[in-house]
Ligand code: ADP
């Protein structure tokens with residue numbers, strides 16, 4: 001029996017899924033595979049694990065040994081795995097020893113864990129160790145609509161594991177949960193599930209959300225448009241939280257700063273919503289459709305004949321009294337600060353520290369209005385309480401990969417219609433809400449309906465290595481919910497063959513046979529070792545080669561640093577004030593100095609950016625990895641903590657492969673010797689061999705666009721060393737790079753000088 005507090009009980013009863021508990025549990029008891037669809041916020045993630053727990057799915061495996069089954073839930077995002085485990089523990093009044101989480105770097109799983117939230121990648125690793133997942137009686141794949149690569153693969157694998165477990169007489173239940181009803185890729189795919197699984201739809205008591213389109217679509221300054229819209233909402237509309245969707249961390253911070261400046265909130269500010277505002281509200285409420293001139297804004301909702309759209313069609317349009325058009329376009333909004341209307345502004349994005357993320361779940365201080373400025377993470381993974389207004393810029397930042405070359409670029413693009421509707425839905429959780437779309441309905445109609453599954457859009461070498469380690473040789477025959485393009489599969493196999501992770505295919509025979517053989521190479525012993533490391537195959541190869549000359553601690557550190565995003569603070573961001581600009585300049589100067597120190601001397605410098613990473617992590621650990629050390633030296637504290645965890649994890653992984661390595665994480669690691677540097681450079685070349693680039697020499701220079709440029713094997717166009725690299729001025733003849741990112745040019749990042757024979 002679960003002992004919940006009265007407040008939790010009450011909150012639960014409001015969740016739509018609670019009314020469906022019996023239907024859900026009957027379906028699960030009677031079917032091996034069940035799909036549950038329900039709007040974001042309907043209670044899927046927090047409640048279904050509790051239903052299962054109460055129905056005995058975490059019961060004893062063996063009453064004598066006292067071992068228990070675990071209820072496993074996978075999330076595509078780390079944020080969700082951590083915060084949902086915390087929430088469920090709290091709701092059930094259980095400790096984190098029993099409701100736990102595991103993400104790549106960390107976790108709090110114990111022998112007593114009964115409900116385990118994990119990222120999808122973690123479960124994939126577990127399948128390698130125990131294909132039948134015998135610890136689990138039920139697996140929930142959450143957020144399946146996101147179609148993350150690992151989620152897709154898990155569904156494919158589980159479609160085979162479930163029948164195998166059935167044959168063994170130890171049935172495993174699979175529950176797939178999705179925020180949208182678009183599940184045909186799972187249900188109507190007979191290669192995946194020969195028997196169509198039942199789909200349970202949870203009718204969310206979603207309150208109606210009135211959607212307001214902009215008349216015009218701002219060309220590029222959607223951030224400024226968000227600012228103006230939030231100001232208007234805050235000044236004119238009744239209480240209720242605001243959720244703003246922007247595309248990236250820098251934008252989020254800059255909007256937060258602007259809003260805090262416009263509507264400052266001081267901790268001991270006893271001001272509550274001041275009377276004039278309330279008077280304003282009631283005057284709005286008393287009029288059917290207020291026609292108030294808001295600095296020459298158009299007040300009548302006009303949008304090329306398309307009236308405001310009501311998302312929830314079976315409810316009366318709500319609050320038409322609030323249906324005032326907030327206007328489009330620029331008004332020359334004055335940014336005078338107004339402390340009589342405090343706004344409690346919080347950022348939310350995935351790299352934000354968990355304790356800061358958790359703030360959005362608490363009620364804002366009395367007398368303030370909550371305004372969360374978020375990236376896409378707020379779209380489905382997390383439900384923020386009390387949101388009544390959504391401001392949607394309509395964009396998302398995505399990473400695009402070239403299928404063949406792997407060159408990636410970050411681009412801000414329009415979202416899909418499904419995403420836009422998800423975002424709007426965030427406004428109607430507790431009462432009728434409003435969504436302000438900063439684009440016209442015509443633009444919306446041009447959005448793609450759904451975004452394509454991740455697996456069709458990115459390189460798949462890590463995935464293929466994991467699959468080969470599971471002895472899935474003919475990857476092409478795998479029951480993917482949506483298969484990746486054949487070129488992407490071929491490119492992945494080729495890379496893995498080059499790295500020695502797969503056995504070479506025969507080079508004789510007919511071309512067609514050769515090609516077929518190429519797409520079904522078995523894994524090599526080296527590949528098996530590589531697959532045990534939770535990093536990309538190129539880095540895994542580097543680890544696998546580092547036994548000699550005691551290089552492992554260095555390779556582990558370099559690989560950890562390369563794997564973690566954004567080690568260094570961003571100094572190029574636009575500053576909001578002169579003061580900030582000066583501060584950034586000072587920080588940047590200090591960082592450039594440190595970068596030189598970390599890059600070392602003599603032969604070490606040849607390791608380039610990888611040496612900088614090694615030096616930075618070494619220095620940071622030496623100083624105790626404190627927040628203040630990071631802030632002083634331009635390192636991102638959260639990144640450093642992640643690197644520390646990953647070093648620990650990789651050290652454990654290496655020790656378990658070669659028991660005699662006896663490695664430990666040394667916080668006072670000495671710099672590598674000259675001989676070690678030589679080996680490290682060879683190791684780096686072995687791992688990144690396909691990322692080799694050669695500088696165009698003066699005598700070869702035919703076209704100015706090749707000045708200071710490098711030529712790579714796969715690209716026709718010139719590539720350049722990124723200005724942030726320590727080798728930017730050096731321009732060594734041969735380099736390997738960690739990745740190429742395309743911005744104004746194609747830039748290599750994470751560059752080391754090498755000497756290929
Ligand atoms: P779904 O998975 O269907 O999107 P969830 O189970 O995540 O829904 O959320 C159900 C409700 O629980 C939401 O309305 C949200 O307000 C509440 N909730 C979730 N996490 C927290 C939290 N950390 N603190 C407070 N409330 C939360």
Ligand code: MG
Nearest residue numbers: 044045380381
């Ligand atoms: Mg959920």
